[in-house]
Amino acid sequence: MTFKKASWISGLALAAFGAIAAPVSAETLRFAWAQDATGIDPHKQTAFPSLRLMELVYEPLVRLDADLNIVGAVAESWEFSDDSKTLTFKLNPNAKFSDGTSVTSADVKATFERILDEATGAAARANFASIETIDTPDDTTVVFNLSLADVPLLTALSSANASIVPAAAIADGSLGTTVVGSGPFTLTSWEPNSRASLGVNEFWAGGDVAYDGIEISVLPDESAILASLRSGQTDFALLNDPLIATLVPSVSGVTLNRTPQLAYHVLQLNASHAPFDNLAVRQAISCAIDRQDVLDTAMIGEGTVTGPLTMPAYATDPANLFCYQQDLDKARELMAEAGFQNGFEATVVVATGEPPTAASEAQVIQAQLAEIGIKLDIKMMELSVYVDTWLKGDFDMAVALNGGQPDPFTMYNRYWTKAGNLQHVAGYIDDTLDELMLEGRAESDLAKRREIFAAFEAHLAETSPWVWLYTAYAYSALRDNVTGFVPTPQGSLFSLANVTIN
C-alpha cells in the first residue's frame, strides 16, 4: 500500500517536472564535473580540468600508468645514452592524428620547438630547458640532445603540456581553436563552462574504444552532481568536496574511488623573514604541529599525512622523518634555545576557498602554535591577491596547496635548487639541498635515485623550511554500469578509453 502511494507520488513528480530520468542504456558516457577546461591549446593550459581534457584528445610521447611508471604513448620505445645527455625515441609507426595523417618525427620536433619558443608562453617550458637540439634521422626516430644530464626530462615528457601536435596546426596557428590530436577521443564540440562532446578517434593507435563517446557536463554545484548521480543522469563524475564525496557511498548503484594525490598541503615558513631564519625556530614549529590532528579537524580525516615526497615510488615512511610525532616539550626547548621562550607574533597568509579547507587548516595550526607561545595572525586573501603575495615571497607563513609531479626533481627544483625560479618564494636554500637535487637529476639508476631523494627528503624535514602536512584524495564516482576505470594519483582520466558501458 505504502509502496503504491510512493510510486504514485514519484509518478506525479516525474510528470510535473518531466525529468528525463530513467537511466537509458547509452553508448555514450555521461560525465559530470564542477569545473571546465579553460582552453584547448595543450601547451598553455595548467588548470587541472584542462589537462584532464587534453589527455583524452592529445598524446604525449610517453605517459604514466596508475603506479606512475613510464609507458609508451606516441613513442614505442626510448633510451638514454650512458651519460644521460642524449634521449632517443622510436615512434609508434601506427600513431595517427584524428584527421588520419601519421604522427612523424617532424611533428615531434615542431611541437618542442614551439614549447621552447618563449613567445609561445608554454606552461611547462622550464621542464624542457635542457633540450639543446632535436634530430630527426627518419620519420619514426627523434633524438633529443641535452645540454646536461637530465633524467627527469623523461617524466616531464609524459605531461599533457608536452602533447604532440601536428606541425601543420602550429604553422597555421589553429591550435587554440581546433583540436587535432592522436589520443583516443576527438573534441566534437565545446561550450566553455557548460558542456563538451567527445567522439572516438577512429585512427587511434591504442586500440578500439568500446563506446561512442563522452558527453561532458559542467555542473558547478557539487550537490547537483550528487543529485544527477542519484537519479542516474550521470554515469561518471569527478568530485572535489570531501563532504559531498563522503555521501556517495550511501547512494545505491554508485561506487566511489578515493585516490591519494601528488599535490600536498603545506605550511610554508619564510626563512628569509626573521625569526624564521633561525633553524631552531623552524624546528620548534615543526615539532609543535600535530599533522594528523590538522588533517582530522580541517579535512574530516580525508587524506594521508605526508613528507615532502608524495609520489609512491620515492616517498619514505613519514614516521621516520624529523618530528613527525608532535613533541611539545622538544618544541619549547627549541624555542628557548632560539631565545624565544616567551614566544613571538607572526602572520600567516591563507587563500579564501583555495583549497576549501584552507581557513580551518590555518585555525588548527593557530591553536597548536599557541601552545608554544607563537601568536599567529591569520590573513585571509582572495585567491589572486594571495597568488601575487605568494609569488613575491611577501609573507611570514603561508598555508598552501602546491601541485605535485611524478618526479621529485621536476616537483621541487623550482624551490630547492639555487637556480630554481621560485627560490625566493621558498626563501631557503642550502648546499646540501642543491647538491642532492642536481645529483638526482643526473642519476638514471632508479635505486640510486631513491637513495638520493630519501636523503633530500630527510634533510628538508630536518631543516624545516616548510612543514609538510598531508595529501588529500581525488574522488571519482561511477555508476555500476561503468567498468574498467583505473584512477591514478595524477587524476588522469586516460583509462576512460578502456572503459566499458553496460
Place this chain on the structure above:
Amino acid sequence: MTYFLRRLITFPLIMLGVSILVFVAIRLIPGDSITAMLGTESGLLTPDQRAALAQYFGIDQNWLVQYGRWIWGVLQGDFGLSITYGKPVLEVIAQRFPLTLELAVLSLAIALIIGMPAGIYAATRQDKLSDLIVRMVAMIGQSTPNFVIGLVVLYILSALFGISPTMGRYIGLREDPIGNLTQLGLPALILGFSFAASVARISRSSMLDVLNEDYVRTARAKGVKRGSVIWKHALRNALIPVVTLSGVEFGYLLGGAVIVEQIFALPGLGRVVLEAIGQRDYAMVQGSILFIALNFLVVNLLVDLLYVALDPRIRLETR
C-alpha cells in the same frame, strides 16, 4: 513624447559612465588574466613569456590605451573577443541571453499570477486567519534564500524519487519546447517563489492604502459592490508599487540569477559574468555588464510608461 526622447538621449551618457566604471572596477581587482589562468604556476614564466602572454591578452598597454581601444571597438559594434570562449563577446551574450530572458519572464509570470491575487485577497481580509497565512508564507518566501530552496528540492527529488531535472545539457526553446520548459520549470518556480512573496507583500500593503483613500470610500458610500470597488477602482492605483517592484526585480533577473543558475547548471548570463570575473576575462565582463545595464535602462523606461497608462494623473513631461 519629449520625455521619451529625453530619456533616450540620456541612455548613451549613462552607458558611457557604466563603461568607465566597470572598466576601472575589474582592473582594480588584483591579479590579471595571466595569474587567473596559471595561478602559482605563473611564477614559472620568464619575463619574455609573460610579455608574450600579456600581449596575447591585450593587457600590455596602459589603461587609457586599453579603454580607448575597447570603447572605439564598441562604438563600431565590436565588443572584443572573450579569451575564455575564444568568440566575440556579443556572440556569447546572444547565445546565453535567451535562457536568462526566458527564466526572468517565467519568474515574473509566476510572481504576478501567484503574488498579486494572494496579496489582494489578504488585503481584503485584513487580520483574519487567511491574511495571516498569506503573510506568513510570503515572509518565509522572502527570507529563505533561493539556493536553499533549490538544494532542498533537488535533494528531495533525487534522494526520495530518483529523479532530477536535466542538468548540464541545456535544451533550447526552439529545439524542444517541452524539454526546455521541464528543464527551466523548477528553477523558474524557485526564483518565482521568492519574487511572488515580495509581490504579495507589496500588493497587500498598497491595496490596503488605496482602500483607505477618499475616492474608494466615496464609491462604497454610493453603494458600489465590494468586488467591483476592489477590482475596478482600487486595483489600477494599487498596481503602481507592484509595477515598480516587479520592474526592479525583473531588471535584476535579466542580469542572471547566479546561484540558481549555478545549482541547476544553466548556462545563463549570471554565470557568464561570474566566471568571466574569476578568469579576468576583461572584454567579457565589460561587454556583459554594459548589456545588463542597457536592460535595466529599457526596463525602467517601460515601467515609467506603464505608470502613465495606469494612473493618468501622472504626467511624465512635468517630471
